[in-house]
Amino acid sequence: MKRIRWLALKEFYHIIRDVRSLMIVIAMPILMTAMYGYAISLDIDNITLAVIDHDRTSESRSLVERFYASGRFVSPLHDVDLADPTATLRRGDAVGILVIRPGFSEAVAQTDDFTLGLTLDGSDASVANAAQAYVSTIVAEFTQDRLLPPGAEMPGIRISQTMLYNPDLKSAHFFVPGLVAVILLMISALLTSITIAREKESGTMEQLLTTPVRPHEIMIGKLLPYIVIAFLDGLLVVLFALVVFGVPFAGSVGLLIGFGIIYVAASLAIGMLVSSIAKTQQVAMMIALAATLMPSVMLSGFVFAIKNMPPALQAISHIVPAKYFVTIIRGIMLKGSSIEVLIVPALSLIAILVVLMFIATRRFQTRLA
Amino acid sequence: MAFLEIDNLHYRYDETTALDNLSLSVDRGSICALVGPDGAGKTTLIRLLCRLIAPQTGTVSIDGEDLFDVATPLTDRLGYMPQSFSLYTDLSVEENLRFYAGVFGLTGSAYIEKRDYLYTFSRLGPFAKRRAGALSGGMKQKLALSCALLHDPELLILDEPTTGVDPVSRRQFWAILDDLRRAGVTIFVSTPYMDEASRADRITCLFSGQRLATGTADEVAATFIGSILRIDGVADADRLARLDALAGVTAQRFGAGVHLYLPSDMSADEVMPRVVELGIPRSAITERTPSVEDRFIQLMSGAGESEADNV
Numbered sequence: 001m002k003r004i005r006w007l008a009l010k011e012f013y014h015i016i017r018d019v020r021s022l023m024i025v026i027a028m029p030i031l032m033t034a035m036y037g038y039a040i041s042l043d044i045d046n047i048t049l050a051v052i053d054h055d056r057t058s059e060s061r062s063l064v065e066r067f068y069a070s071g072r073f074v075s076p077l078h079d080v081d082l083a084d085p086t087a088t089l090r091r092g093d094a095v096g097i098l099v100i101r102p103g104f105s106e107a108v109a110q111t112d113d114f115t116l117g118l119t120l121d122g123s124d125a126s127v128a129n130a131a132q133a134y135v136s137t138i139v140a141e142f143t144q145d146r147l148l149p150p151g152a153e154m155p156g157i158r159i160s161q162t163m164l165y166n167p168d169l170k171s172a173h174f175f176v177p178g179l180v181a182v183i184l185l186m187i188s189a190l191l192t193s194i195t196i197a198r199e200k201e202s203g204t205m206e207q208l209l210t211t212p213v214r215p216h217e218i219m220i221g222k223l224l225p226y227i228v229i230a231f232l233d234g235l236l237v238v239l240f241a242l243v244v245f246g247v248p249f250a251g252s253v254g255l256l257i258g259f260g261i262i263y264v265a266a267s268l269a270i271g272m273l274v275s276s277i278a279k280t281q282q283v284a285m286m287i288a289l290a291a292t293l294m295p296s297v298m299l300s301g302f303v304f305a306i307k308n309m310p311p312a313l314q315a316i317s318h319i320v321p322a323k324y325f326v327t328i329i330r331g332i333m334l335k336g337s338s339i340e341v342l343i344v345p346a347l348s349l350i351a352i353l354v355v356l357m358f359i360a361t362r363r364f365q366t367r368l369a
Numbered sequence: 370m371a372f373l374e375i376d377n378l379h380y381r382y383d384e385t386t387a388l389d390n391l392s393l394s395v396d397r398g399s400i401c402a403l404v405g406p407d408g409a410g411k412t413t414l415i416r417l418l419c420r421l422i423a424p425q426t427g428t429v430s431i432d433g434e435d436l437f438d439v440a441t442p443l444t445d446r447l448g449y450m451p452q453s454f455s456l457y458t459d460l461s462v463e464e465n466l467r468f469y470a471g472v473f474g475l476t477g478s479a480y481i482e483k484r485d486y487l488y489t490f491s492r493l494g495p496f497a498k499r500r501a502g503a504l505s506g507g508m509k510q511k512l513a514l515s516c517a518l519l520h521d522p523e524l525l526i527l528d529e530p531t532t533g534v535d536p537v538s539r540r541q542f543w544a545i546l547d548d549l550r551r552a553g554v555t556i557f558v559s560t561p562y563m564d565e566a567s568r569a570d571r572i573t574c575l576f577s578g579q580r581l582a583t584g585t586a587d588e589v590a591a592t593f594i595g596s597i598l599r600i601d602g603v604a605d606a607d608r609l610a611r612l613d614a615l616a617g618v619t620a621q622r623f624g625a626g627v628h629l630y631l632p633s634d635m636s637a638d639e640v641m642p643r644v645v646e647l648g649i650p651r652s653a654i655t656e657r658t659p660s661v662e663d664r665f666i667q668l669m670s671g672a673g674e675s676e677a678d679n680v
């Protein structure tokens with residue numbers, strides 16, 4: 001046991017002495033959370049909408065302004081070729097064209113029926129759908145403000161379908177906790193994947209193997225300091241998710257910390273296993289990336305629901321640690337789940353940790369060549 | 370029975386045989402130097418002795434105990450210094466020492482005492498806080514030796530400890546080895562430098578995985594067959610070729626000159642005029658007593674490998 005302490009201390013020195021790597025370890029997860037968090041977002045903003053305003057009244061202009069004030073659309077596109085308006089869509093300059101025929105302000109004043117023209121580029125269905133829904137909402141709001149004095153009957157003009165879903169639905173709340181799980185897994189596996197390979201490459205392993213240290217002591221001694229680092233990393237990423245993406249935190253902080261430590265330990269164990277097999281740092285990093293990134297993105301339920309997958313993939317998903325932590329972190333952050341609900345995934349993580357460390361220790365070569 | 374007994378050791382990498390049924394014994398408290406050209410099998414033998422690789426056949430015993438029996442607790446008795454610097458370059462001198470002391474179970478005042486003792490002979494004390502990676506070649510080697518000595522090993526195994534180290538540091542290093550031998554430590558050291566090897570109690574020459582000769586420097590040198598003429602001056606390929614072409618003799622580049630090996634039935638007086646005929650001044654030619662290196666070169670050229678030039 002005493003030897004483990006010395007090994008852990010030594011490993012800790014390696015970590016803090018390598019300032020550049022340490023900065024990467026701290027900065028990369030946050031950078032990745034930011035990038036993925038925004039990129040994977042299903043919210044569609046910044047839609048370019050072309051406007052052909054034949055009415056040219058203060059009424060029509062105030063409708064157009066509402067579009068750009070909504071934040072869903074970027075500044076208007078007015079220079080549409082009237083002879084061939086759809087060219088704008090073909091070129092991809094805009095996603096949709098809104099046509100306001102003459103007589104709009106009269107119709108508004110007299111609460112007559114009026115139809116606005118909206119042509120959408122349907123090649124990206126999700127963007128088109130979103131644009132349509134936004135337009136409908138904004139027009140409906142406008143109609144309501146202008147045409148409905150308090151207590152009035154049905155408005156004369158109604159140009160909209162109602163949006164069925166919460167117009168404010170933020171996918172970030174759903175994605176970011178899962179993202180934390182994926183990124184932590186990847187970083188943790190990368191962290192440890194090179195530790196043993198590095199000692200093999202630099203020749204220090206040759207010296208270490210002639211001392212009385214046992215393989216399990218090397219494994220545990222290397223694991224311990226990295227648990228601290230990976231855990232701090234996780235804490236940073238969760239804080240970042242809370243502050244930047246405004247992800248709610250409904251459950252117990254203590255529970256997330258406890259399960260988080262188990263999770264990073266299991267993730268680090270993947271790296272240890274890789275490291276015990278790979279001969280060079282480069283190979284170790286490649287294997288660690290391949291072994292963590294794909295399965296954890298695809299098979300963790302982070303993006304794709306596991307219950308919709310074919311049985312074979314569902315079976316594989318059971319050995320993906322991220323799957324369990326995606327359940328845990330979403331449960332704690334979004335639903336405020338208690339320990340009873342999460343004990344099964346947590347125990348699964350512990351099982352993975354123990355099995356991986358056992359295999360890594362067994363696979364560890366006490367001899368060169 | 371000798372302290373270290375190597376018996377019929379055979380080690381083969383995929384295609385090449387690194388050690389070919391090698392047998393060797395080293396007495397307790399002696400220094401055994403292992404010499405031989407690159408690829409002779411020196412590092413393979415040393416790694417086998419450190420149990421870092423396992424032989425295909427053969428046995429090694431240390432103090433009567435079978436080395437390759439995993440139950441043998443060997444690490445406490447053995448100190449190893451690999452060929453390449455293998456301490457942690459990002460740790461300081463003191464941290465490296467403390468780490469290795471820690472894994473050998475040496476802590477507290479026992480460690481402090483040992484550390485200070487090692488500092489006195491290595492003179493690394495003033496550099497205790499310096500990162501190992503920032504040390505000079507000689508200091509690195511002394512640090513590596515210190516780490517290998519922390520647990521008072523009975524057997525010290527050193528793989529080319531002075532390669533790439535300046536001559537002054539080399540001499541200091543060997544002075545330390547002499548002290549250790551006096552303290553009863555058995556030392557097994559490989560080296561490419563013949564002058565160093567001559568300081569050992571016994572020299573073993575390894576070539577193509579086989580032992581060519583073993584003995585003290587004088588013993589080995591005495592087995593030289595024939596006599597030697599030394600020719601000082603530029604030993605370019607052309608001169609070497611012309612000398613080698615002289616009937617009955619072999620020419621070998623030797624330092625800044627050429628050694629001409631004469632068979633036993635040929636006298637120096639016979640050969641001298643033929644050398645002078647090649648345009649070499651008589652004053653540049655001297656008779657030379659065979660050295661251990663001459664004997665090894667002779668043995669290795671007998672084995673018929675061009676690698677012999679490297680020694």
